Amino acid sequence: MEVTNKHIVLNTENLSIGYTSKKEQTIIASDINIKLGQGELVGLVGANGIGKSTLLRTLTKVQDPIKGQVFINSIPLEKQNALDLAKTLSLVLTEKLISKNLTVFELIALGRQPYTNWLGSFSKTDIDMVYRAIRLINIESLKDKKCFELSDGQLQKVMIARALSQDTDLIILDEPTTHLDMYHKAYILKLLQKLAKETNKTILFSSHEIDLAIQLCDKMIVMTESQVVSDEPCNLISNGHFENLFPKDLIAFDEKTGSFRVKK
Amino acid sequence: MQYQNKYTVTLIALGILLILCFFVNISLGSVSIPKSDIFNTLFGSTENTSLKYIIVDYRLPKAFTAMIVGSGLGISGLMMQTLFRNPLAGPFVLGITSGASLGVAIVTLGASLFSGILLVMFTTKWTLVIAATLGSFLVLLTVLIVSTKVRDAMAILIIGLMFGSISAAVVSVLSYFSSAEELQQFVFWGFGSLGSLSWQELFILFIIYSFGIILSLGTIKSLNSLLLGENYAKSLGLNIKKSRLIIIISTSLLAGTITAFVGPIAFIGLAIPHITRQLFHTSNHKILLPAVFLLGAIIMLICDSIAQLPSSDYTLPINAITSLIGAPVVIWLLVRKRKMMF
Numbered sequence: 001m002e003v004t005n006k007h008i009v010l011n012t013e014n015l016s017i018g019y020t021s022k023k024e025q026t027i028i029a030s031d032i033n034i035k036l037g038q039g040e041l042v043g044l045v046g047a048n049g050i051g052k053s054t055l056l057r058t059l060t061k062v063q064d065p066i067k068g069q070v071f072i073n074s075i076p077l078e079k080q081n082a083l084d085l086a087k088t089l090s091l092v093l094t095e096k097l098i099s100k101n102l103t104v105f106e107l108i109a110l111g112r113q114p115y116t117n118w119l120g121s122f123s124k125t126d127i128d129m130v131y132r133a134i135r136l137i138n139i140e141s142l143k144d145k146k147c148f149e150l151s152d153g154q155l156q157k158v159m160i161a162r163a164l165s166q167d168t169d170l171i172i173l174d175e176p177t178t179h180l181d182m183y184h185k186a187y188i189l190k191l192l193q194k195l196a197k198e199t200n201k202t203i204l205f206s207s208h209e210i211d212l213a214i215q216l217c218d219k220m221i222v223m224t225e226s227q228v229v230s231d232e233p234c235n236l237i238s239n240g241h242f243e244n245l246f247p248k249d250l251i252a253f254d255e256k257t258g259s260f261r262v263k264k
Numbered sequence: 265m266q267y268q269n270k271y272t273v274t275l276i277a278l279g280i281l282l283i284l285c286f287f288v289n290i291s292l293g294s295v296s297i298p299k300s301d302i303f304n305t306l307f308g309s310t311e312n313t314s315l316k317y318i319i320v321d322y323r324l325p326k327a328f329t330a331m332i333v334g335s336g337l338g339i340s341g342l343m344m345q346t347l348f349r350n351p352l353a354g355p356f357v358l359g360i361t362s363g364a365s366l367g368v369a370i371v372t373l374g375a376s377l378f379s380g381i382l383l384v385m386f387t388t389k390w391t392l393v394i395a396a397t398l399g400s401f402l403v404l405l406t407v408l409i410v411s412t413k414v415r416d417a418m419a420i421l422i423i424g425l426m427f428g429s430i431s432a433a434v435v436s437v438l439s440y441f442s443s444a445e446e447l448q449q450f451v452f453w454g455f456g457s458l459g460s461l462s463w464q465e466l467f468i469l470f471i472i473y474s475f476g477i478i479l480s481l482g483t484i485k486s487l488n489s490l491l492l493g494e495n496y497a498k499s500l501g502l503n504i505k506k507s508r509l510i511i512i513i514s515t516s517l518l519a520g521t522i523t524a525f526v527g528p529i530a531f532i533g534l535a536i537p538h539i540t541r542q543l544f545h546t547s548n549h550k551i552l553l554p555a556v557f558l559l560g561a562i563i564m565l566i567c568d569s570i571a572q573l574p575s576s577d578y579t580l581p582i583n584a585i586t587s588l589i590g591a592p593v594v595i596w597l598l599v600r601k602r603k604m605m606f
Contacts, residue, residue, distance in 0.1 A: 082503060
């Protein structure tokens with residue numbers, strides 16, 4: 001791996017993730033050591049049920065690690081309170097909005113909440129940040145629409161704009177391309193690549209679009225039963241990590257095209 | 265901000281309408297009083313003592329009570345609907361009202377069962393108020409604790425209704441063992457009445473209500489982020505547990521004390537937020553909260569004016585009027601827009 005002086009935004013040390021119930025601990029994955037530098041677009045891939053969501057939940061402090069630590073900007077996650085964390089980490093989740101009866105502008109402006117006073121009044125900076133997010137995502141025409149008028153693809157863009165307006169070093173997206181058609185899957189991931197470059201934010205997303213991720217990401221995290229590896233996509237391909245991603249009876253990874261093929 | 269400007273006009277219009285409704289409400293009643301006399305009594309001095317008595321000691325406190333009840337129940341319903349992510353939530357459905365009536369029932373009806381200290385103080389209104397507030401707070405707290413275990417919002421509503429049934433059952437058991445006099449006191453409380461408050465009681469109600477309203481202002485920001493769902497709200501730095509507690513305390517202060525003073529008022533808490541959403545086309549609580557406040561007060565004043573049956577000696581139970589007037593309004597709004605706003 002090349003040696004860079006990039007500022008490390010998120011890293012983990014010997015992280016083990018899983019669930020603790022009253023009786024026992026279920027470890028889903030262990031010895032996870034990942035480093036995400038500033039301005040990197042990182043894709044997290046793995047089969048269904050391998051623990052992608054659990055890893056994201058642990059990285060975002062929704063659940064506690066079983067062992068090891070997560071650092072954001074070199075500060076251990078457990079030492080950051082909710083408000084501090086809200087200023088360094090923003091999320092785009094898969095869950096549905098409770099109410100779609102807000103305008104796009106109002107929704108994006110909610111991203112400014114960590115910075116506003118107890119009544120949530122906006123300063124000029126807040127308004128500027130909202131407009132900046134709207135410009136970056138190129139959704140000026142949607143600004144005054146209600147969220148229930150939007151298509152799935154438009155709503156996903158708006159949710160990304162909301163995360164952007166939160167002005168954090170790190171944005172984590174949980175499967176941002178589900179429910180989208182092929183064009184919009186590519187559109188959203190390409191948009192994330194552009195944002196990482198232009199805003200120098202670190203963007204981590206989980207996805208099942210492995211071929212698209214290989215083409216667009218600076219780095220990828222591959223989760224398999226045995227290990228969690230993170231590296232640049234080309235290195236991951238040459239080291240054969242994608243071959244172990246799925247059971248081998250149906251599909252096989254084709255190194256030349258960087259995509260999976262159905263076995264004849 | 266540009267988005268708030270277009271709502272400001274509507275809010276001001278509602279404010280004017282509220283003042284208008286207030287004066288109409290005062291000028292209507294079983295005794296018809298000429299407009300000029302009413303203004304003389306309110307703003308000048310009048311020698312007519314019976315006029316003065318009717319207006320200052322009866323109609324004026326009743327109008328204020330109506331405004332407090334309408335706005336307070338409306339706001340508590342709004343907070344419930346957003347907190348429980350459910351358009352059906354409201355003080356009545358979630359068992360707050362039943363909790364309050366259970367509290368009142370224990371004090372009025374159970375007095376003979378738990379003789380001693382309770383017997384001495386059960387007739388005072390303050391005991392009723394404290395019992396009703398405590399009752400509603402406890403029910404809401406239980407519903408909330410259960411709601412953290414059950415993620416499904418529908419389940420929470422059903423649990424709220426179950427608590428309502430349990431309270432109703434306990435009330436029946438208590439009434440079986442109580443004297444006719446005690447039973448009468450409880451039944452009258454259950455009819456709901458805006459006109460029974462003295463200035464002193466109104467003052468106490470107003471103070472507690474103000475606490476509830478001030479707390480509710482502090483929840484605007486968290487309510488807005490809760491529109492995104494709890495996980496998003498958390499990622500915006502919101503302390504969910506603290507916000508929930510503030511919302512619950514504010515709701516039980518508002519709904520609990522109002523129910524304690526004027527009896528259970530059906531429908532208002534559930535319907536006012538819906539009527540407001542339909543009129544204002546938004547879920548932004550910064551607009552909804554003041555709008556619910558004004559509309560709640562206006563609608564309650566109108567309901568009370570109708571309940572008076574102007575120029576007749578009859579006064580209908582306010583509880584019936586709120587549903588008779590309000591339910592068709594909600595049905596009409598939903599049918600007209602074909603879509604529920606939430």
